[in-house]
Amino acid sequence: xxxxxxxxxxxxxxxxxxxxxxxxxxxxxxxxxxxxxxxxxxxxxxxxxxxxxxxxxxxxxxxxxxxxxxxxxxxxxxxxxxxxxxxxxxxxxxxxxxxxxxxxxxxxxxxxxxxxxxxxxxxxxxxxxxxxxxxxxxxxxxxxxxxxxxxxxxxxxxxxxxxxxxxxxxxxxxxxxxxxxxxxxxxxxxxxxxxxxxxxxxxxxxxxxxxxxxxxxxxxxxxxxxxxxxxxxxxxxxxxxxxxxxxxxxxxxxxxx
Amino acid sequence: xxxxxxxxxxxxxxxxxxxxxxxxxxxxxxxxxxxxxxxxxxxxxxxxxxxxxxxxxxxxxxxxxxxxxxxxxxxxxxxxxxxxxxxxxxxxxxxxxxxxxxxxxxxxxxxxxxxxxxxxxxxxxxxxxxxxxxxxxxxxxxxxxxxxxxxxxxxxxxxxxxxxxxxxxxxxxxxxxxxxxxxxxxxxxxxxxxxxxxxxxxxxxxxxxxxxxxxxxxxxxxxxxxxxxxxxxxxxxxxxxxxxxxxxxxxxxxxxxxxxxxx
Numbered sequence: 064x065x066x067x068x069x070x071x072x073x074x075x076x077x078x079x080x081x082x083x084x085x086x087x088x089x090x091x092x093x094x095x096x097x098x099x100x101x102x103x104x105x106x107x108x109x110x111x112x113x114x115x116x117x118x119x120x121x122x123x124x125x126x127x128x129x130x131x132x133x134x135x136x137x138x139x140x141x142x143x144x145x146x147x148x149x150x151x152x153x154x155x156x157x158x159x160x161x162x163x164x165x166x167x168x169x170x171x172x173x174x175x176x177x178x179x180x181x182x183x184x185x186x187x188x189x190x191x192x193x194x195x196x197x198x199x200x201x202x203x204x205x206x207x208x209x210x211x212x213x214x215x216x217x218x219x220x221x222x223x224x225x226x227x228x229x230x231x232x233x234x235x236x237x238x239x240x241x242x243x244x245x246x247x248x249x250x251x252x253x254x255x256x257x258x259x260x261x262x263x264x265x266x267x268x269x270x271x272x273x274x275x276x277x278x279x280x281x282x283x284x285x286x287x288x289x290x291x292x293x294x295x296x297x298x299x300x301x302x303x304x305x306x307x308x309x310x311x312x313x314x315x316x317x318x319x320x
Numbered sequence: 321x322x323x324x325x326x327x328x329x330x331x332x333x334x335x336x337x338x339x340x341x342x343x344x345x346x347x348x349x350x351x352x353x354x355x356x357x358x359x360x361x362x363x364x365x366x367x368x369x370x371x372x373x374x375x376x377x378x379x380x381x382x383x384x385x386x387x388x389x390x391x392x393x394x395x396x397x398x399x400x401x402x403x404x405x406x407x408x409x410x411x412x413x414x415x416x417x418x419x420x421x422x423x424x425x426x427x428x429x430x431x432x433x434x435x436x437x438x439x440x441x442x443x444x445x446x447x448x449x450x451x452x453x454x455x456x457x458x459x460x461x462x463x464x465x466x467x468x469x470x471x472x473x474x475x476x477x478x479x480x481x482x483x484x485x486x487x488x489x490x491x492x493x494x495x496x497x498x499x500x501x502x503x504x505x506x507x508x509x510x511x512x513x514x515x516x517x518x519x520x521x522x523x524x525x526x527x528x529x530x531x532x533x534x535x536x537x538x539x540x541x542x543x544x545x546x547x548x549x550x551x552x553x554x555x556x557x558x559x560x561x562x563x564x565x566x567x568x569x570x571x572x573x574x575x576x577x578x579x580x581x582x583x
Contacts, residue, residue, distance in 0.1 A: 211407040214376050218400040219422040219473070229421075233412050314411035314455040 098280045107284035116288055122264040123254050123292075126182055130189025131250045138194045138246070139239060142201025143232065152202070163199070167192035167249075168256050175261065185257040185265075192253045193246035200242030204235030237311045240304050247300055251293050266292070322350040322373075322477055322509055327382035328534075329368050342368040343379070344534025352476070355503060355510045357520035359567060360530030360538075361575045366513045369535075370481050373511070374400045386477060397476040403485045405462040409454040409469075415441070416450035419469045440472035441465075443502050460491035464498065471502065477509045485515065493551050496523055500549060517571070521563045522549055529570050532578040538570055 080100045087099040098106075110116040145152045170191050171184075178184040208231050216226045232239075258267025266289050273282035305312075329343040342365035350356050360366055371377035373384045375394040384391040386398055399422070402408045409418050419437040428436070441447060444464040454462050463483055470478060484492040496519060503510055514520050520527045521543055529538045541563060545554055554560055 209404075209407045211402050211404045212410070214371075214400065215402065215408040217376055218374055218394050218398075220394050220396065221421075221425070225425055230410070233410065236412075310412040310453060310455075313453060 096279065098283060102280050103283040103287060106280040107287055110281060110284055110288075116269075116285065119264055119266050119269040119285075120288065120292065122262075123258065123266045126185045126189060126254045126258075126265065127250050127296075129182070129186040130254065131193055131246065133186065133190035134193030134197055134246055134250070135243060137190065138197025138242060139201050139232075141194070142198045142239075142242075143205055143227070143235075145198070146202040146205025146235070147227075147231075163195050167253055168260075171257055171260050174257075180261045185254060185262070188257045189250050189253040193250050196245040196249065197239070197242035200238045200245070201235060204238030205231055207238075208234045237308055240308055244297075244300055244304065247296055248293065251289075251296065255289065321352040321387060322511070323385040324348050324369075324373065325383045325385070327369065327372055327384065328380045329365065329372060329377070330380045341534035343372070343382075344531075345536045346382070346530070348528055348537055348540065350509055350511065352509055353507050355500075355512065355523060355525045357512045357514060357524035357527045358530060359514060359517055359520045359527060359571065360535060361532045361571050361578065362515060364530045364532050364535045364574075366515075366530060367481055369530075370400065370479050370511070370513050374398060374479050376400065395477075399470040399473055399475040399478055401463075401466055401470050401478065401480045401483050403482040405459065405466045405483075406454070408466055409462060411453065411455055413453075414450065415446065415452050415454060415457070415465050418454060418465055419472050422469050422473045436472050437468075440468040443471055443505065444468045444498060458491070459487050460495055463487065463495060467499070467502070471506060471508075474506070475508055477511070480510065480512045482514055483512075484519070492519070497549075497551065499523070500547075504548075517564055517567045518555065518560075521545070521560055521567070522551075522554060527563070527567060529567055532574045538574070541567065 083097070083100045087094050087097050107116075145155065167188065170188050174184045174188045174191075178187055212230060212234060213226070216230045221230070254265070255267035255270075258265035258269075259271045262268035266285060270282055270285045270289070273279075273285060325347055327343050327346040328341070330339040330341045332339045346369055348356075358366055358369070368377065372379040373391065375384075375391045375398075386395045389395070410421065413421065416434075416437055419440055420433050423433045423436055438447075438450070441450065444467050446461065446464055446468060449457065449461070449465075454465055457465070467483070484495050487495065499510075500523060512520070512523055524543055527541045527543060529541065530536070531538045543563060545557060545559060
């Protein structure tokens, strides 16, 4: 199937940019706070060309990758463990219910105490926030593995570990993927937030620093770059997900018929 | 070969209260290579019996013997085929890899496993569908995959829990004949649970009729119909109709006995 180009959506986007341009140029004084879109785009080209942006993107991506990978390992691991044992879950349930709704940036001061103000702190904070959706989705996925499937593994005398890796985790993988996708956006939020609190590089630091030094077009350009980065990460994830979970889409589509 | 001795199973409701006794006292013996069908009123514990025999559920009392050995977990040479093929097959594996599932991790080389899996798929008439995914196939074909997966292990005993219960009548008849043919070729002992009296008579050497809860074996009826069986001729045979009559009456008497008393 050929991917359809969302012409209507692109038209709305172009319209938005045109309105931004027009308003910024026509409303007196607004241009100081919101420079015209064309100027922001040109500035973006500038900070791209001189390497200023790339250095900050690289710093943020390292933190993002570290935190996200740590969260994926922790969330899937703990989710499988807790999803396999009601007893174990009953021990930690109150703790989970207490910590989960707490806004994750609240962990930044604690992380600074333990890990200082470097990369470790930002990775830990990001990992903490991202672990929850992955853990809870994995937990739910593992719990809802059909008992007919478990009994099938049992009648074939498939051992505990093979059942875990070849039956339970694949069966739960669509929900694990959902958790991973939710966490993708959260990771970027926490990386940016922690960089805004304390850092000397990274997109979060860069944006705040540009604002403080009144480099307003550059600030918008960096924000735009952050949006594009989030978009690209999501697209990359969806491409991977579409490939790995093709069976799930096929199987569930059939059930709808 | 296969023996069930005074098997009992009671479920204790989570809400407390009186336990639900599914299996009262079930006993029977099956000789090697026999095809036994089990019928009974709905909710009589047919599936519970099968799960206990498969070592997938612990009975409250009594024993199951496979090859003279007491069943305490899933026995090596016994495989269960479930009704819900869409839940027992793995949608992330192709047909061939689903059949391979039961053979992997047992010390065989990948080429040997492949050969065994393809042989099993040939048996059920699914050659050419190796690379399909289960969800790309019809229900009947999916159940054939599940049967092939079981056969690939060359089990001595095959326990089947209403395997054709969710298929339409024509597909069901097609699979009944396919199963009889495969059974003739592999010579396994088959225990076939069904709620369809005609299916039981059509397939089996002997039909075990269970009572309502707490269930026991009401009667064991030897089916003296010639093989190979034929969907039309066998079902029109006078003896077939007589068996149907007999079993139907046994079951409806049980159902009436268990019906709530009318006000």
